[in-house]
Amino acid sequence: MTAAARKSILVVSRHAHPGSSLPRSALDTALAAAAFDQPVALLFQGEGVLQLLSEQDSRAAGVRNLRKVLDSLPLYEIETLHVDAAAAAAFGLDRDALPAGAEWLDAAGIRALLARHDHVLGF
């Protein structure tokens, strides 16, 4: 794969963890793209913004804590987590408690984000 052929991927995550396996699959896909040095970005919409909550303890549920994976994304050069601001407000998320790379986007920002990626994968 040559640099000229690289197509950008936007992974859109719309479900809450741990009620669905899709958030994990979305992250695995983003990490795989990053591992192959492909340009990839993440957008959290709808209930998907709940993945960003800081005080997650999924031990009692018996599943992995995804917030830890989100916090490790900069290691894979996924620096920005795009967050639908309207969804975040609807679920009462505290802006200060979001992961370091979180960036709030309004509807126009989301449109621009969708438009500048070659592929949009909806999870």
Add this chain to the structure above:
Amino acid sequence: MALDYALLVLAAPASGHSSLTAVRFARALLARGHSLQRVFFLDNGTLTGLAAAVTPQDEHSPLQQWAQLAEEHQTELILCISSALKRGLLDSTEATRHERPGATVHPAFELGGLGLLVEAAQTADRLVTFG
């Protein structure tokens, strides 16, 4: 202009019509002269490859339709290996490795890593998700 397509299927075969819609979409694009190299099944979508699935006779079988598509058009049907193993979808190699009684994946499907989805994203003009 003929385009190269790839599909990502997240939907389970027996949950709603999404899997059948994906097959119909695949057939429609091929009928219009586009190409479809690979379909990647991820998450609950990997259940599509379960060889033992039995669909009532008066309903469409996603398994049969995908297998037929692959045979007619040489389309690769790839099941994400980590999603597949969790759901008991094993080829004979994995069945031996994990000491399970036998293979459960239909021969039209292959197990593969997420790298194959990433590769499809790079080579395809269009990558369409069915969730």
